[in-house]
Every structure is written in structure tokens, then in C-alpha cells.
Amino acid sequence: MNNNISKELNFKNEKVLKYLPGSPERVKLENELSHIKSSFIDIPVIIGGKEIRTGNKGQCIIPHDNKKIIGEYHKAGKEEVEMAIREALKAKINWEKLHWESRVAIFLKAAELASGPWRAKLNAATMLSQSKTFKQAEIDSACELVDFMRYNAVCLHQIYSEQPISTKSVWNRMEYRPLEGFIFAVSPFNFTAIGSNLVGAPAITGNTVVWKPASNAVYSSYMIYKLFQEAGLPDGVINFIPGNPKDIGDTVMVNENLSGIHFTGSTKVFQSMWTTIGNNISNYKTFPRIVGETGGKNYVIVHDSANVEAVSRGLLEGAFEYQGQKCSAASRAYIARSLWPSIKENLLEKVNNVKVGSVEDFTNFMGAVIDKKSFDTVKEYIEFAQHSTEAEILFGGKCDDSVGYFVEPTVIVTNNPHFKTMEEEIFGPVLTVYIYDDEDYLDTLKLCNNTSKYGLTGSIYAKDRYAIAECEKELVHTAGNFYINDKPTGAIVGQQPFGGARLSGTNDKAGSKLNLIRWMSPRVIKENLS
């Protein structure tokens, strides 16, 4: 392992392309969409670089066109899971010895490919596999992915540069070793880029990985695997094992060589993983690092000094972009009574203009929710509100899964600040509004603080600086990402490192030095020169 620093790396966020009709990027993306729709791929398990076809298959379905299957994937069984762990441990021997610049070069190459020749392929896969509009795909599978790869390289460089103090007669050095063992990466369906970073962050620091992608996003996850392969990632550094989550998890998490879990997904699944690790704690060779970014019940506070247009736009985009399936999505809003009539009018006008449908029609603002299970869950929440005396559906509420899993953008108004949809993560296009009396602003902040067990994102809209300061202070533990006069979604790598606490995760800030550090075990070397 050689931690010498030999070159400066610079970072600039990837530019978001516009996809105007007739633009080169639009033509490429449209061609790629047609290509994926007219072909069918068979996705193998990939272990130590070898493709394995188990014959036990799952399907890759387009959520907005739910009779259309664009591929099938082979599911890993116990035997493949154990093989993946063995191959990861084998690959680690050479991977961790490789000069750090060689590791970084592979991820910089992957970024370069994703930024250029692979961009349309990754975006088209994300649009069809996860029903993201071109805009939402662009900020995910192009920009965030590229940013993660490039920014991790910069952060790694900085970490390696951080060395202890030495004296004339003592030379102290810090060697940033990867963890001993293998890392289990488990990714969610909703961001292609998150999957790339869940595997990329441990790998760039010299670890090897067993990767279980979300079953409803195997298609785009496979594209990420192929991207890394194209960039020159050696066999076995990342092992791709789609399949039944519990079967895979139960086998991986009791392995004595497990050195860490890099998870993003729901709170419940993360809690169950932590429990499994706890129950096996005397079985491991090292204490596994547990890193997990999980659910949210993200709030928007609207003070009576807020700008109505900014609030309405923030609520529209924050709650309904990508069908509300961002962990950061605005899902509860506390609005000052005096502003409510004008916000209501403005918001309703905006929501009324929202087009929901196939994301292959570039004029649509929303696509479908990810699958039947999610559709049913969201529908149940809406029906609960429809039948309640404590709430009224102000807008939307219709659900139709005959062609795709479509749910209208839905606005609920409740007179109960602890109404079910004010407290629980729905992960769909549902915003619940609670109106408070202007003079109760401070009490409303306390209410917001005590309403949800999550602590991911939140925002305040106000012109009054004292109101903003109160909010910042009172809600200090409610959000790892707090926004002032902005929506609570859309964090950018390097600008707003992302993650929350409470039941929203371990807050290790994906795409930052803090996260990379979790995959390292420093060794200090003191050399006596006298």
C-alpha cells in the first residue's frame, strides 16, 4: 500500500444538460430509450468477473408501462453468495496493494465514461427501470454519479494528505488501510447514483465488495456494474449478486469476515440488519462498520413572512418530483394561517398543471411509482385520509395501475398535526399540510420537532431573520440537511453532503470525506530517528 500524494485533483460539479428538442443529448437519449425497449437482456450474477446464470429469475418491469419487461435477472442463492464472499476476499489481496492512484484512476475513468459516451445509456436505463423523467435521471445517473466518483477521488487525496505531527527525531506517519474482510453494499431502488457510491466508496479506499442491488432496480444497477468493468475495475473487487434480500442478507451478515455494511434504504430493513449483526457480534474477526442512510418524514415550515411563489414552487418540486420517492421529499408542511389562502391558490394552480404519465413523453413532470407493492401502500395512505374526519384531500388522490403504477400528486390538509400522514414515511406523491395560527410559530416548531422519529431533511421559508434563526435553533436535531428558503430535496455532491440522524441513519454523509473515513482503518507508524 502506498499513500504517496503525487498530484492535485480538482473538482467541479458535472453540468446538468437540458435535453432541448433536437439537441444532441436528446437525440442520443431517445435512441437509447428505443434501443432498450426493443431489446431484452438477460442479467447474470457476476462473481469474480464470471457471469453465472442460476435459472432462478426475476423480471425487470417498466413501472409506467407495467406489462413491458425489458430484461430478466438471475438470482443468487446461498452457494453464489458464499462464492461472492470468497472472491471478494481473494480479490482484496491485490486490490489493497495497488497504488491508490491506480484505484482512483479507475473511478475517474468511470466518471469520464458516464459523463460522455455512457451518459445516454445510464439515463435511459434509469428512466425505464425506475420511471424517472429525463430531468430526474440526468441529475441522478449522470450528474450525481459522476460527482460521486470525482469527488471521492478528491476526498481520498485529502485524507491521505492528513498526517500526524513529526519532530526532528521522530517521524510519525498515518497509513490509511482498508478494512480487513469484505464490505456488504445494499442499495435502494430510487437513485442509480446511490448504488454506484455504495460500492464505489468502499472500493476506492481499497476494500472489496459484495453488492446486493434493489430487486426493482437491477437493470440500471447492472449498467453501473458494466460501467465499472469498462473503466477497468479488476474482477472480484465488486461482486454483483441480485436476489432475494433476506436470503442474501442472512448468509452475508453472519460471515466472520464481514467488515462493514454500506446500506441505503428503509429504516426497518436497516434496523433488522443491525439486529442480525448484534446477534452475531462475537462471531466476527473485527467489529463491522455499520453505515446506513434510511427514511425520512421531511418538513417544510412556512412562516408568515415567506414568499408565496417560492413556497408553492418548493412544495411542488419538493413533494412531487420523482413521484415523491426521494428520501428527502417534502411530505409534511406547516403553513401560517395568514398565508394559506394565497399559497393554496398558487399551489393548486401549479399542481393542476402537472402532467403524470410515461416518462418517455418528455413533457410529463411525473412518472409512475416503482411497483405494485409501493402503489398499494401509497393508495392505502390516501384512502385512509379519504375516510378520515380529520383530513380532507385538497387535490389528487386518484390511483390507476391499469397501464403503469400511476398516482396523482396528492395534497391532504389535516387539522391533526399528528395525523398518520404527518408522521409516517409514505414514499409516494403525497403532501400533508397542517395550518397553524401565525402567533403559534414557536410552538409549531416544537410540534414539528416532536412529531417524527426521523431526522433527514427540512426547510424553512421566511424573510424574517429572527424566525429563521429560531427555526434553525429549535429544529437542530430534526434534519441532517436543513434548507433556508429552498426545497428540502436536491442536495449536490460536494455542496450539501447528504444524510440524516435519528431514525434516518448514521449520517455518514454520502459523497464526502466523512463517508470515506468509515471504510478505512488507520495505522500510525512511529519511527525513532535518534
Ligand SMILES: NC(=O)c1ccc[n+]([C@@H]2O[C@H](COP(=O)([O-])OP(=O)(O)OC[C@H]3O[C@@H](n4cnc5c(N)ncnc54)[C@H](O)[C@@H]3O)[C@@H](O)[C@H]2O)c1
Ligand atoms: N437517507 C438516504 O440517503 C436515502 C436515500 C435513498 C433512499 N432512502 C430510503 O430508502 C427507502 C426506499 O428504498 P427501497 O424501497 O429500495 O428500500 P428497502 O429498505 O425496501 O430496500 C433497500 C435494499 O435493502 C434490501 N433488503 C431488504 N430487506 C433486506 C434484508 N433483510 N437483508 C438485506 N437486504 C435487504 C432491498 O432488497 C434493497 O436492496 C425509503 O425509506 C427511503 O427514504 C434513503
Ligand SMILES: N[C@@H](CCC=O)C(=O)O
Ligand atoms: N440526495 C437526494 C435524495 C436521496 C434520497 O433519495 C436529495 O437530496 O434529494
